[in-house]
Amino acid sequence: MYRFLSIIPLLGAIILLFALVWPILEDHNPEELPSALLNKQVPVFDLPGLDPKAPRVRSANLIGKPAIVNFFASWCIPCRIEITELRTIASDGIIIYGLAYKDDTEAIRRFLSSFGNPYKMVGLDRDGRIGLEFGVYGLPETYIIDSKGFIRYRHVGALTNEMIKNILVPLLNKLGQ
Amino acid sequence: MILIIIVYFLLVNSEPLFAVEPNEMLDDPILEASARIISANVRCPVCQNQSIDDSDSELAHDLRLLIRERLMAGESAEQVFEFLVDRYGQFILLKPPKKVSTLLLWYGPAGLFSLGVVILIFSFSRRQKSVAPVPLTAEERIRLVAFLGKHEHTRR
Numbered sequence: 001m002y003r004f005l006s007i008i009p010l011l012g013a014i015i016l017l018f019a020l021v022w023p024i025l026e027d028h029n030p031e032e033l034p035s036a037l038l039n040k041q042v043p044v045f046d047l048p049g050l051d052p053k054a055p056r057v058r059s060a061n062l063i064g065k066p067a068i069v070n071f072f073a074s075w076c077i078p079c080r081i082e083i084t085e086l087r088t089i090a091s092d093g094i095i096i097y098g099l100a101y102k103d104d105t106e107a108i109r110r111f112l113s114s115f116g117n118p119y120k121m122v123g124l125d126r127d128g129r130i131g132l133e134f135g136v137y138g139l140p141e142t143y144i145i146d147s148k149g150f151i152r153y154r155h156v157g158a159l160t161n162e163m164i165k166n167i168l169v170p171l172l173n174k175l176g177q
Numbered sequence: 178m179i180l181i182i183i184v185y186f187l188l189v190n191s192e193p194l195f196a197v198e199p200n201e202m203l204d205d206p207i208l209e210a211s212a213r214i215i216s217a218n219v220r221c222p223v224c225q226n227q228s229i230d231d232s233d234s235e236l237a238h239d240l241r242l243l244i245r246e247r248l249m250a251g252e253s254a255e256q257v258f259e260f261l262v263d264r265y266g267q268f269i270l271l272k273p274p275k276k277v278s279t280l281l282l283w284y285g286p287a288g289l290f291s292l293g294v295v296i297l298i299f300s301f302s303r304r305q306k307s308v309a310p311v312p313l314t315a316e317e318r319i320r321l322v323a324f325l326g327k328h329e330h331t332r333r
Contacts, residue, residue, distance in 0.1 A: 036266035137222035
């Protein structure tokens, strides 16, 4: 009986060790924060468009069809890589709204003319306030919004071709049905 | 000696360094003070282990301005924290709140320590018991002597 009891601390220590080491061994990036807005209504925004005459970009635009909201900036280097991928999915008929984070109109124009424009509409988030509403902390950031305006997925960092094929497109197809 | 002087000046005479810029500060000293207290407890999402009060990053700057704006609008500290948590999650708080899912985090170390102390006391008291054995009764002593006498020849 006592013999059995005496191995309990050792057993406990081993279990504790595994519990503590497991999260480290798991493929987990501590810089990737969970989104507090997942499965919540998209924050309300009403931003000026790229052209002074263009209609304003509003959160109300997102209701009706699943869409992607992409925070980008001309000064963001990974955005240049990502935009090629975005152009590909845009040509497949997926709606992407671009929100330019802390950027000026001229720089965005140049950026879009040299790398191509995948966006249905581009809104200017000049002071980054809407970024704060979304919980943006690094560019680029991508959100998938369902047809009712709920955030279903968030990705921080450049989208890769693999991720688009395996996660984004299947999710958008599912939401579109 | 020089080293002692340097250490003295570093420890005693150094002004605490903060990233708050003069143009961010509010005119109202009470609001500014509460903005500072809030900022010291808000994690900078890009630098992770720094408060936005310490961080020089642009996002920290934006968040500091946001906190001051909301305080100016008459919100309480709780409302400001709530606003931040709604957007950035619990992660934004440098001190995790005490709730069921964080119980282990808050009390785990103390719990493990007291468990260790209990085990230690338990095993120690058992060991002491075995150090001082119960003396033999008269009957047992007789039996022991008889037994030893019987086997005396085998010991040689």
